[in-house]
Amino acid sequence: MILLKNCEVFAPEPVGKKDILLGGGIILAIENEISSSEVTRFGGEIIQAGGLRAVPGLIDGHVHIAGSGGEGGPATRTPELQLSQMLKGGVTTVIGLLGTDGFTRNLEAVLMKVKGLRAEGVSAWMMTGAYQIPTPTLLGDVGRDISLIEEIIGVGEIALSDHRSSEPTLNELIRLAVHARIGGMLGNKAGIVNVHMGDRENPFRLINEAVATTDLHFTQFLPTHCNRNKHIFNEAKKYGINGYIDLTSYPGTLGRNSVNAADGVMELLAAGVPLEHITTTSDGCGSMPIFDENGKFVKMGIGTPDAIYNTFKILVNKHKLPWEQALKVVSTNPANIYKLHGKGVLHPGKDADIILLDANTEIQFLLANGTLMVKNGHPIKKGTFEN
Numbered sequence: 001m002i003l004l005k006n007c008e009v010f011a012p013e014p015v016g017k018k019d020i021l022l023g024g025g026i027i028l029a030i031e032n033e034i035s036s037s038e039v040t041r042f043g044g045e046i047i048q049a050g051g052l053r054a055v056p057g058l059i060d061g062h063v064h065i066a067g068s069g070g071e072g073g074p075a076t077r078t079p080e081l082q083l084s085q086m087l088k089g090g091v092t093t094v095i096g097l098l099g100t101d102g103f104t105r106n107l108e109a110v111l112m113k114v115k116g117l118r119a120e121g122v123s124a125w126m127m128t129g130a131y132q133i134p135t136p137t138l139l140g141d142v143g144r145d146i147s148l149i150e151e152i153i154g155v156g157e158i159a160l161s162d163h164r165s166s167e168p169t170l171n172e173l174i175r176l177a178v179h180a181r182i183g184g185m186l187g188n189k190a191g192i193v194n195v196h197m198g199d200r201e202n203p204f205r206l207i208n209e210a211v212a213t214t215d216l217h218f219t220q221f222l223p224t225h226c227n228r229n230k231h232i233f234n235e236a237k238k239y240g241i242n243g244y245i246d247l248t249s250y251p252g253t254l255g256r257n258s259v260n261a262a263d264g265v266m267e268l269l270a271a272g273v274p275l276e277h278i279t280t281t282s283d284g285c286g287s288m289p290i291f292d293e294n295g296k297f298v299k300m301g302i303g304t305p306d307a308i309y310n311t312f313k314i315l316v317n318k319h320k321l322p323w324e325q326a327l328k329v330v331s332t333n334p335a336n337i338y339k340l341h342g343k344g345v346l347h348p349g350k351d352a353d354i355i356l357l358d359a360n361t362e363i364q365f366l367l368a369n370g371t372l373m374v375k376n377g378h379p380i381k382k383g384t385f386e387n
């Protein structure tokens with residue numbers, strides 16, 4: 001048991017100064033005053049959290065947890081995600097996936113990495129599939145993977161409008177989305193289709209046609225990298241009225257033409273996109289070219305989950321977006337969209353994924369499934385091979 005004393009709770013809605021009692025991996029109670037003596041009597045730990053804000057752990061829905069890249073040859077394959085990269089960014093839940101490389105990388109490795117991250121104490125799920133259609137699966141069909149394998153909650157990222165896309169026909173995309181949907185129904189999962197939006201004009205065309213000609217809903221799809229260039233972003237402002245929009249929190253800028261994720265959230269809101277439709281992810285472990293302010297290529301970089309935490313900080317500190325709204329973008333919305341029922345809110349009975357932030361929005365404490373992993377600003381837990 002752990003008792004957090006006197007923290008300002010954003011659940012994400014602000015509920016004032018409270019004590020939070022955690023035990024067995026979940027939130028047991030959030031009350032004005034919970035007795036310390038009872039907790040210490042049972043061997044529990046007390047954390048004095050006065051002056052700190054307690055918020056739900058962040059959820060990064062798009063991380064190449066078993067590595068990705070390789071588009072510049074074998075030497076450009078990126079390494080696996082490390083636990084410390086999650087903790088640094090306040091991320092307590094990741095969703096792993098393959099990407100461009102559905103040929104030499106495989107879903108077995110992603111699934112084992114999900115299990116590995118869970119064993120290290122954080123929460124993880126994954127997507128089946130890769131860029132390509134027909135897309136790789138573990139059991140022969142995306143519907144079978146989603147319905148039968150607990151760790152698999154959807155399919156993606158399927159590439160559209162990109163030189164690396166298999167250029168699926170409308171019918172191919174529809175069949176994939178329908179199988180993902182049925183798999184989701186049978187397995188009580190989101191069954192969502194994560195779509196990689198490439199650089200070309202009109203990347204939303206196929207999704208719009210799929211929705212117009214079938215019973216599929218816009219909410220069946222989660223288009224990502226919608227801020228990679230201005231013309232896609234402008235279309236996203238219209239598409240987002242009905243469908244979900246995921247913005248990639250790039251570590252630098254993705255060239256002159258990309259839109260910063262935090263600025264993008266504000267622009268989407270101004271365009272009338274419902275807050276509940278907007279998420280941001282890091283594309284963690286993806287290879288990313290880093291450009292300077294003039295758009296000049298500097299070096300090859302790697303995405304890391306702390307990019308979504310940076311977006312949160314810009315939203316609340318620079319754009320003055322209320323905390324409860326910014327927290328939806330990085331935690332509550334992905335929990336709802338991916339149907340992660342224990343995540344995204346601080347309520348009794350929910351998973352004890354909590355970060356405690358100081359007045360400078362720096363992480364002082366992090367708890368994942370009730371286990372303390374960052375204490376007084378320092379990680380106290382490391383990945384198996386980290387030192």
Ligand SMILES: [Zn+2]
Binds near residue numbers: 197
């Ligand atoms: Zn992608």
